[in-house]
Amino acid sequence: MPTGYFSLILHAHLPFVRHPEYPEFLEEDWLFEAITEVYLPLIFIFQNLHEAGARPRVAINVSPPLCEMLADKLLEERYTRHLENLIELANKEVHRTERKAHDFAPVAKMYAENLTASLGLWNDRYKRNLINAFRELQDEGVFEIITCGATHGFLPLISTREARRAQIQVAVQNYRKHFGRQPRGIWLPECAYENGIEDLLKESGIEYFISDTHAILYGDPRPRYGVHAPVMCPNGVATFARDVETSQQVWSAEIGYPGSPVYREFYRDVGWDLPLDYLKPHLHADGARRHLGLKYHSITGRDVPQQAKAAYQPDLAREKTAENAMHFLGERIRQAQELRKQFDGRTPFVLSPYDAELFGHWWFEGPQFLDFFFRKMHWDQNDIEAASPGDFLDSDLPIQIQQPSASSWGENGYFKVWINERNSWMYPYQHDAERRMTELASKNYTHAGGNATVRERASSKPQVTRILNQLARELLLAESSDWAFQIYKGTTVEYSTRRFQSHVQRFDLLAKMLETGEVNEELLAEIERRDNIFQEIDSSLYLP
Amino acid sequence: MSESDAPNRREIEEFSFDVDAVTSSDAVVIAEPALVRDVRPDENEEFESPILELLAKPMLPKLKHTTRARLMMQSPTRLYLYWSVSAHSFESLKNALGGPASDYVLALRLLDITRDVEEVHAVEPEGSWWFNVRPDTEYRAEVGFYSVSRPFVRILFSNTIATPRKGPSPHSAGEARWAISKDKFVDVLNVSGFESDADRVEVGPLEQNIASTVSSYLKIDESEITTFDGEELRWALATLAAGTPIEDLRYRISAALFAFLEKHLAKLSASAIRENVGIAATEFEDEFVATPVFGSSLVNFPRRRFAPISSINIP
Numbered sequence: 001m002p003t004g005y006f007s008l009i010l011h012a013h014l015p016f017v018r019h020p021e022y023p024e025f026l027e028e029d030w031l032f033e034a035i036t037e038v039y040l041p042l043i044f045i046f047q048n049l050h051e052a053g054a055r056p057r058v059a060i061n062v063s064p065p066l067c068e069m070l071a072d073k074l075l076e077e078r079y080t081r082h083l084e085n086l087i088e089l090a091n092k093e094v095h096r097t098e099r100k101a102h103d104f105a106p107v108a109k110m111y112a113e114n115l116t117a118s119l120g121l122w123n124d125r126y127k128r129n130l131i132n133a134f135r136e137l138q139d140e141g142v143f144e145i146i147t148c149g150a151t152h153g154f155l156p157l158i159s160t161r162e163a164r165r166a167q168i169q170v171a172v173q174n175y176r177k178h179f180g181r182q183p184r185g186i187w188l189p190e191c192a193y194e195n196g197i198e199d200l201l202k203e204s205g206i207e208y209f210i211s212d213t214h215a216i217l218y219g220d221p222r223p224r225y226g227v228h229a230p231v232m233c234p235n236g237v238a239t240f241a242r243d244v245e246t247s248q249q250v251w252s253a254e255i256g257y258p259g260s261p262v263y264r265e266f267y268r269d270v271g272w273d274l275p276l277d278y279l280k281p282h283l284h285a286d287g288a289r290r291h292l293g294l295k296y297h298s299i300t301g302r303d304v305p306q307q308a309k310a311a312y313q314p315d316l317a318r319e320k321t322a323e324n325a326m327h328f329l330g331e332r333i334r335q336a337q338e339l340r341k342q343f344d345g346r347t348p349f350v351l352s353p354y355d356a357e358l359f360g361h362w363w364f365e366g367p368q369f370l371d372f373f374f375r376k377m378h379w380d381q382n383d384i385e386a387a388s389p390g391d392f393l394d395s396d397l398p399i400q401i402q403q404p405s406a407s408s409w410g411e412n413g414y415f416k417v418w419i420n421e422r423n424s425w426m427y428p429y430q431h432d433a434e435r436r437m438t439e440l441a442s443k444n445y446t447h448a449g450g451n452a453t454v455r456e457r458a459s460s461k462p463q464v465t466r467i468l469n470q471l472a473r474e475l476l477l478a479e480s481s482d483w484a485f486q487i488y489k490g491t492t493v494e495y496s497t498r499r500f501q502s503h504v505q506r507f508d509l510l511a512k513m514l515e516t517g518e519v520n521e522e523l524l525a526e527i528e529r530r531d532n533i534f535q536e537i538d539s540s541l542y543l544p
Numbered sequence: 545m546s547e548s549d550a551p552n553r554r555e556i557e558e559f560s561f562d563v564d565a566v567t568s569s570d571a572v573v574i575a576e577p578a579l580v581r582d583v584r585p586d587e588n589e590e591f592e593s594p595i596l597e598l599l600a601k602p603m604l605p606k607l608k609h610t611t612r613a614r615l616m617m618q619s620p621t622r623l624y625l626y627w628s629v630s631a632h633s634f635e636s637l638k639n640a641l642g643g644p645a646s647d648y649v650l651a652l653r654l655l656d657i658t659r660d661v662e663e664v665h666a667v668e669p670e671g672s673w674w675f676n677v678r679p680d681t682e683y684r685a686e687v688g689f690y691s692v693s694r695p696f697v698r699i700l701f702s703n704t705i706a707t708p709r710k711g712p713s714p715h716s717a718g719e720a721r722w723a724i725s726k727d728k729f730v731d732v733l734n735v736s737g738f739e740s741d742a743d744r745v746e747v748g749p750l751e752q753n754i755a756s757t758v759s760s761y762l763k764i765d766e767s768e769i770t771t772f773d774g775e776e777l778r779w780a781l782a783t784l785a786a787g788t789p790i791e792d793l794r795y796r797i798s799a800a801l802f803a804f805l806e807k808h809l810a811k812l813s814a815s816a817i818r819e820n821v822g823i824a825a826t827e828f829e830d831e832f833v834a835t836p837v838f839g840s841s842l843v844n845f846p847r848r849r850f851a852p853i854s855s856i857n858i859p
Contacts, residue, residue: 021599159614159703194617195706217738220713224722226732244737342731400722406617406708414619424672428626431614432607501602508605509598523595530599 002385004336005349005392006377007240008370009210011187012039012356013063013152015482015499016533020074024284027495031069032082033293035130038360039070040118041367043126043133049374050142056374057141057386060356061187061210062134063148064174065480068533070130071178080128087115089282090294093270103311104296110314111294131178138179144388146185146210147175150534153479154418156194156406159431162438162542163475165200169541170476170534172204177536184390185209189481190418191242191353191409198233208238208389210353211404214413216241218405228339228348230392231402239404240389245335246352249328250363257324258363262316265297265309266362295364321365325372333383349392353409423484429504433475436507440514441542444468463519468539470524471510473531478503506531609670613685613702620679620710627652627687628670629699637699641689648697651690656796657682657704663796664690676788678779679710712741754778754821761820762808772801778823780805785817 014034019025049056062070069075090112097108126133137143149155150170158164168186175183184207188197191212201209208230216223216231216239223231227241250256271279271292280287297309298317332350339348359366377384410417419427444464478500486496506527513519591597613627629650641648652667658681665673667687677683683705688698712733716723724732726745733742747753754777759766769777780797784790790809794802805812817823 021596157616194708213736213738217733217736217741218709218712220709221715221717221722222713222724222729223732224717224724226736228736248737339735342728342735398721400717402717406620412619414617416618416622419616419618419624424624424626427614427616428607428612428628429604432612498602501604502599504604505602506599520595522593523598526595526599 003383005387006332006384007351008058009353010060010356014066015480016065032079038357041360045367045371046142054374054378059144059388061146061148064150064171067178076128090115107296107312135179144390147171147183148187149189151476151480152189154192154481156192160434163434168200168204194406198235198237201237202235211239211241212407212409213242215404215407219402232399240351242353243350260320261299261301262320263299264312264364265299268297270294321368322372325369329376417488418484423487433507437475437542467510469537472537472539474503474507611700613700615685615702615705617705620707623675623677625685626672647691648689652687655684679707682706781817782823785814785823787814
């Protein structure tokens with residue numbers, strides 16, 4: 001038995017951003033950047049680790065909106081164009097830097113090589129569908145893929161039981177569609193938990209959820225092993241909570257590894273540095289500058305202004321990444337030994353959750369760090385063993401029963417980020433739609449008469465069923481916690497506000513069709529075309 | 545303290561009218577969203593159909609002027625409520641009250657169900673409110689007609705919110721296998737990075753120490769204070785330390801404690817409490833300190849012992 005278990009949890013999520021109504025759309029770049037910088041590199045390194053026999057083990061949430069975008073044909077085509085265009089720029093840059101900017105030649109070459117390799121993986125190995133890659137890694141025992149709220153809805157702030165339940169049930173259905181099996185675990189959106197959520201999870205067959213540290217530390221009774229062992233809610237659903245020490249080592253901007261001066265600077269991008277005419281073929285039709293993902297500078301120093309940043313040197317960064325990975329592993333051994341002393345010999349379970357997008361997007365060297373870490377863990381020591389929460393549950397080790405405490409992983413530990421003076425205006429609209437959804441489902445599914453099952457009744461009026469299903473999609477999209485989060489943070493406020501308004505408006509337009517019996521087929525079809533998430537949805541799950 | 549001798553419970557009868565079924569066709573927007581600059585589409589863009597134009601310029605629908613209320617938790621010490629009373633409910637109740645209607649004002653009251661106390665505010669038929677509240681307590685809000693001398697006439701009530709305890713549980717597990725001594729639990733909290741909580745568990749609940757601190761500061765016998773609920777005393781002092789006028793506490797704490805605080809008010813200014821009783825003005829701020837993190841999430845880290853908070857972030 002090892003001295004300690006280490007459980008890496010990655011949360012891969014983006015809101016559903018798909019705009020077929022425009023030929024190109026700035027916010028779709030969120031997905032494209034994440035595919036290039038995060039998902040492809042992570043898949044690539046974990047596939048390689050597996051093939052090398054390093055036996056990596058990670059639980060990863062691929063959120064339902066992300067799954068839906070990764071499986072979408074329109075976005076697939078747009079991403080392919082995006083990547084090809086970026087490779088064109090990267091190749092141009094190799095020539096330019098060789099002639100005129102030698103300091104940046106190594107980094108320009110690195111991008112051209114990486115991007116070309118990414119295109120090969122995208123086209124040839126994964127056939128432009130990364131869901132296949134995630135599923136393959138799950139089948140190989142590398143990933144334990146968990147689910148999330150259907151649209152990352154912040155469950156404690158959803159007003160009806162039916163709407164909360166729908167966030168879970170739609171997610172589980174969607175997981176089955178993409179991964180062909182039942183999910184064992186769930187990343188509660190924002191790790192937001194309050195008493196009673198475990199009952200919804202149990203109804204959907206979920207065995208465990210990820211929570212924040214104080215869900216367990218402040219739970220009742222006191223946890224014998226703190227957050228370094230899961231607890232079981234009285235209804236039998238387990239929760240695993242975040243270890244703070246590992247969070248800080250990777251995530252903290254004060255002491256975290258990503259702040260190393262030799263690592264790549266995130267905010268300095270050729271999209272803002274190079275002449276506009278030169279960049280024009282690689283920008284959107286509006287010709288506006290934006291981040292393009294080719295970033296040539298290192299952090300250099302915390303107080304060094306952007307214009308004084310030094311050229312990024314890939315070799316130096318790689319050395320530092322290996323050093324950080326070794327340090328991280330050494331710290332895990334030390335931590336496990338200390339914990340074990342306190343635990344009377346019981347093996348501690350250290351759960352370390354992160355946004356997947358931290359690795360590769362924000363922290364460029366992150367995927368390489370994980371690669372080094374898992375290699376060293378497998379070949380250079382025997383104290384620490386990688387394990388998923390599902391592995392722990394399968395071990396049949398006893399678990400303490402406890403009622404966890406309300407909490408989230410967001411700023412200040414509770415719900416402030418999602419309900420505050422900047423975004424509280426959203427909730428009367430969201431809650432009104434939640435109430436109407438159940439009202440409309442009750443009215444329309446039961447009025448068809450007969451003793452048939454709900455599903456049969458619904459299918460007797462296909463147009464009504466279409467409207468109800470689209471209502472459910474609009475409600476789910478309005479509930480995405482991403483909008484309230486961005487509005488609070490003050491980033492992409494216009495877009496987030498607009499998205500929330502759009503879904504509430506579309507919900508209202510569709511609801512009025514049902515309420516008045518006047519169906520505008522053209523409008524219905526256009527809304528269906530735009531918000532095509534969850535084609536499998538069954539809105540009868542909103543029935544009380 | 546038992547419910548029966550809670551001195552600040554208003555001895556009033558309550559009754560409710562069933563007005564929820566009534567829906568007016570009037571419409572009202574409860575709150576305006578943040579100003580949105582219409583960045584897409586172009587103001588001059590021409591649309592192929594009215595449908596495309598409609599979808600390109602999203603507007604929030606007007607919310608029906610129905611009777612609704614929702615209480616939401618922001619943190620263990622802060623709640624948010626929005627409400628709306630339909631014009632029909634408002635008028636029909638006013639008519640039902642008849643002559644005495646002029647004695648009434650429309651009021652919002654927050655019920656502390658755990659302690660059976662309340663706070664009352666005059667309000668408009670629709671609006672929103674932030675409340676400072678206590679952890680580990682059940683709350684419900686009500687809107688109705690209020691009069692000093694008559695029963696409260698409830699028009700609507702909200703859902704119930706139970707704020708969580710803002711710290712570790714006082715209970716160890718009953719089963720021997722999971723039972724943990726105080727000293728071991730202190731170690732568990734320390735190793736989890738929750739050092740402030742470890743300190744708190746180690747020295748016992750702060751309210752246990754507060755009686756001796758306050759009595760020595762006020763130069764009075766400790767027995768004068770130990771009759772009060774320690775948690776309530778601490779909460780009341782923290783509220784005063786945050787600059788809240790004492791009048792705001794009148795119906796939110798026991799009458800005896802209110803009288804005590806009023807008597808010693810000269811020595812209980814916000815700054816005096818902070819300096820002499822050791823209660824920070826930040827009691828209502830959340831327990832955790834936001835530390836700059838890489839990436840887009842705002843992940844919290846617990847407050848560390850003696851750790852300075854850096855303002856450095858990656859530019």
